[in-house]
Amino acid sequence: xxxxxxxxxxxxxxxxxxxxxxxxxxxxxxxxxxxxxxxxxxxxxxxxxxxxxxxxxxxxxxxxxxxxxxxxxxxxxxxxxxxxxxxxxxxxxxxxxxxxxxxxxxxxxxxxxxxxxxxxxxxxxxxxxxxxxxxxxxxxxxxxxxxxxxxxxxxxxxxxxxxxxxxxxxxxxxxxxxxxxxxxxxxxxxxxxxxxxxxxxxxxxxxxxxxxxxxxxxxxxxxxxxxxxxxxxxxxxxxxxxxxxxxxxxxxxxxxxxxxxxxxxxxxxxxxxxxxxxxxxxxxxxxxxxxxxxxxxxxxxxxxxxxxxxxxxxxxxxxxxxxxx
Amino acid sequence: xxxxxxxxxxxxxxxxxxxxxxxxxxxxxxxxxxxxxxxxxxxxxxxxxxxxxxxxxxxxxxxxxxxxxxxxxxxxxxxxxxxxxxxxxxxxxxxxxxxxxxxxxxxxxxxxxxxxxxxxxxxxxxxxxxxxxxxxxxxxxxxxxxxxxxxxxxxxxxxxxxxxxxxxxxxxxxxxxxxxxxxxxxxxxxxxxxxxxxxxxxxxxxxxxxxxxxxxxxxxxxxxxxxxxxxxxxxxxxxxxxxxxxxxxxxxxxxxxxxxxxxxxxxxxxxxxxxxxxxxxxxxxxxxxxxxxxxxxxxxxxxxxxxxxxxxxxxxxxxxxxxxx
Numbered sequence: 001x002x003x004x005x006x007x008x009x010x011x012x013x014x015x016x017x018x019x020x021x022x023x024x025x026x027x028x029x030x031x032x033x034x035x036x037x038x039x040x041x042x043x044x045x046x047x048x049x050x051x052x053x054x055x056x057x058x059x060x061x062x063x064x065x066x067x068x069x070x071x072x073x074x075x076x077x078x079x080x081x082x083x084x085x086x087x088x089x090x091x092x093x094x095x096x097x098x099x100x101x102x103x104x105x106x107x108x109x110x111x112x113x114x115x116x117x118x119x120x121x122x123x124x125x126x127x128x129x130x131x132x133x134x135x136x137x138x139x140x141x142x143x144x145x146x147x148x149x150x151x152x153x154x155x156x157x158x159x160x161x162x163x164x165x166x167x168x169x170x171x172x173x174x175x176x177x178x179x180x181x182x183x184x185x186x187x188x189x190x191x192x193x194x195x196x197x198x199x200x201x202x203x204x205x206x207x208x209x210x211x212x213x214x215x216x217x218x219x220x221x222x223x224x225x226x227x228x229x230x231x232x233x234x235x236x237x238x239x240x241x242x243x244x245x246x247x248x249x250x251x252x253x254x255x256x257x258x259x260x261x262x263x264x265x266x267x268x269x270x271x272x273x274x275x276x277x278x279x280x281x282x283x284x285x286x287x288x289x290x291x292x293x294x295x296x297x298x299x300x301x302x303x304x305x306x307x308x309x310x311x312x313x314x315x316x317x318x319x320x321x322x323x324x325x
Numbered sequence: 326x327x328x329x330x331x332x333x334x335x336x337x338x339x340x341x342x343x344x345x346x347x348x349x350x351x352x353x354x355x356x357x358x359x360x361x362x363x364x365x366x367x368x369x370x371x372x373x374x375x376x377x378x379x380x381x382x383x384x385x386x387x388x389x390x391x392x393x394x395x396x397x398x399x400x401x402x403x404x405x406x407x408x409x410x411x412x413x414x415x416x417x418x419x420x421x422x423x424x425x426x427x428x429x430x431x432x433x434x435x436x437x438x439x440x441x442x443x444x445x446x447x448x449x450x451x452x453x454x455x456x457x458x459x460x461x462x463x464x465x466x467x468x469x470x471x472x473x474x475x476x477x478x479x480x481x482x483x484x485x486x487x488x489x490x491x492x493x494x495x496x497x498x499x500x501x502x503x504x505x506x507x508x509x510x511x512x513x514x515x516x517x518x519x520x521x522x523x524x525x526x527x528x529x530x531x532x533x534x535x536x537x538x539x540x541x542x543x544x545x546x547x548x549x550x551x552x553x554x555x556x557x558x559x560x561x562x563x564x565x566x567x568x569x570x571x572x573x574x575x576x577x578x579x580x581x582x583x584x585x586x587x588x589x590x591x592x593x594x595x596x597x598x599x600x601x602x603x604x605x606x607x608x609x610x611x612x613x614x615x616x617x618x619x620x621x622x623x624x625x626x627x628x629x630x631x632x633x634x635x636x637x638x639x640x641x642x643x644x645x646x647x648x649x650x
Binding site for chain 2: 001002003004005007009012013015016017018019020021022023026030031032034035036037039045047048049050051052053055056057087088090091092093094095096097098099100101102103104105107108109111112116121122123124125126127128129130131132134136138140142
C-alpha cells in the first residue's frame with residue numbers, strides 16, 4: 001500500500017476520479033479546469049473550487065490579505081481560461097488558533113478585493129478551525145456551452161500561444177523562499193508576480209468570443225505541465241520553437257547562473273493562459289488580445305522544444321502537491 | 326487585539342461579512358444557509374460551501390469513507406433546508422502526508438456514495454497538501470426564488486416544528502469521545518447518528534412545495550442555536566413547550582445521569598430541519614412530511630422552554646468552532 005507522498009497529487013486525483021460515477025451528459029469532462037451542469041438551451045452553470053493552504057501555497061512574506069486575494073484569483077483564473085465570467089464567489093476558511101483579529105480583518109478585505117478586481121462578489125462561506133490557514137474558494141458563472149474553451153480540442157496545425165511571458169513567479173519564489181538577491185526594482189516585479197497574481201479574465205472572455213481558440217488552460221502548474229495537459233486531453237503533441245521568457249526572469253537568471261528556460265517552463269504559480277488557435281483566425285484573435293505565438297500543434301504526440309536546431313523534450317513536470325522530489 | 330480563540334467562529338464570520346461588498350439585488354442575504362445568484366425570470370442559482378476538518382469534525386472512529394460522505398451530506402443538508410435539490414457537488418481536498426492509498430480510495434468512494442444517496446453527482450475538485458484532512462465541498466442547485474425557504478420569514482403565531490427527534494448525536498459523541506458505555510443495539514444507533522448523518526432532502530423539497538413554511542434552517546449547530554438563528558433573522562421569539570427528545574437519547578441520559586434536555590438542545594451534528602409553519606397550513610404540510618410540533622413563534626423576542634409551568638430561557642449556544650469554553 002503506497003503513501004500519499006509516493007502517489008503525489010496527480011495520482012491521488014486519478015484514484016478519486018475513477019471512483020466518481022459520471023453525471024449523464026456531463027458537459028465538461030472530469031479533469032478540465034472547471035466543472036459544469038447543463039441547464040438546457042445550450043446554457044451551462046460553471047463551477048470551480050480550488051484551495052489555498054498556507055503550508056504550501058503561501059510564502060512566509062505573503063500577508064493574510066494577499067493569501068485571501070490569491071485564493072479568489074486562483075479560482076477566477078480557471079474560469080478565465082474557459083472564457084467564463086465569474087458572477088459569484090464563496091470562501092470556506094480553515095483558521096488556525098494562532099491568527100489574530102487583524103489577520104481575520106485582512107482575510108475579509110482580501111477576499112472582497114480579489115472579487116471586486118474582477119467585477120464579481122463574494123456571497124458567503126463558512127469558517128472552521130484547522131492547523132493551517134486554509135482558504136477554499138468557489139467561483140460560479142454562467143456560459144454558452146458552444147463558447148466554453150476546453151482543454152481538449154487542439155488540432156494538428158493549430159498555433160500555440162500564450163497571453164504573456166513566463167518565468168517571473170519562479171524567480172520571485174527563489175527570492176522569497178531561498179533568499180536570492182536582486183536589485184530593488186527587479187525584486188519588486190518578481191516578488192509581486194508571486195504575491196499579487198493576476199487572472200487573465202479580460203483576455204479569456206475576449207478569446208472565447210472570437211471562436212478562434214480550440215483548447216485553453218491556465219498555467220498555475222507551470223507552462224510545461226499546461227502544455228502536457230492540453231496534449232493529453234486533445235491527443236496531440238506540441239512543437240515549441242519560441243519560448244515566451246520574461247525579460248525580468250532572464251535578468252535574474254543571468255545574475256545567479258540559473259537556466260532561464262527552466263524558470264520559464266517548469267515553475268508553477270503562473271497565471272497566463274495557454275491556448276491553441278485555428279491558424280486562419282490567429283491574426284484576428286491577436287488584434288483583440290495580446291498573444292505571443294510560441295509554436296504549433298503536431299500529430300506526433302511528443303512535446304519538444306526546438307533550441308539551436310536541436311529538439312529537446314519538454315518533460316511532464318511542474319508544481320505538484322505532496323510529491324516528494 | 327484579540328486572538329481567534331477569544332473571537333470564536335461566529336464573531337469571525339461577522340468580521341468577514343462586514344468587509345464584503347454585497348452584490349446588488351442579492352436574492353439571499355449574507356448569513357443564510359446558502360448563497361444565490363439571481364439568473365432572472367425568478368430563477369436562482371444556489372451554491373453552498375462547507376468544510377470538514379479532521380481536527381474538529383471527525384471523531385477518531387470515523388473512517389475516511391465516512392468523513393468524505395459526511396462532508397457531502399453537510400452541504401446537501403443546507404440545500405435541503407432551503408428546499409433546493411442538489412444537482413452537482415465538488416470537493417476540494419487537503420491531504421496530510423500520513424494518509425495511505427487506501428485512505429484516498431475510501432475518500433473517493435465516500436464522496437461518490439454521499440452524492441449518489443441524494444441522486445446527485447460529484448463533478449470534480451482539487452487536491453492539496455495540508456496538515457489536517459480537509460474535505461471542503463460545494464453543493465449547487467437551481468431553484469424558483471419564490472419557493473426557497475429562508476431563515477427570515479417566521480411570524481408571530483406560526484407553529485415551530487422539526488423533522489425528527491434530537492439528542493442522538495450528542496449521546497453518540499459522548500460514546501465516541503468520552504468513552505461512555507451503552508448496550509450494543511443502543512450504542513450502534515447513537516454512534517451511527519454521528520458517523521452516518523442523513524440530510525433531510527426529501528422533507529425539505531416537499532416542504533418547499535407546500536408553501537406552508539415561513540422560515541427554515543438545518544440544525545447542524547444544534548437545536549437551540551438553530552432556533553436563535555431563525556429568531557434573529559426573523560426578529561421574533563419562540564415559546565417551546567414540547568421538546569423533541571429522541572427516545573434513545575433519553576435512555577442514554579438516564580444510564581449516565583445526564584440531562585436529556587441538554588442533549589436535545591445544545592449539541593451540534595444534528596441534521597433535522599427546524600421550520601416555522603403558517604398555522605392554517607400545518608395539518609396539510611404534516612400529511613406530506615412527518616413533522617413534530619414543538620412550540621410557536623411569539624412577538625416577545627425571547628426564547629423560552631416551558632417545563633412544569635416554569636419558563637426556562639433557551640441560551641444562544643451550540644457547536645462553535647475555535648471558541649474556547
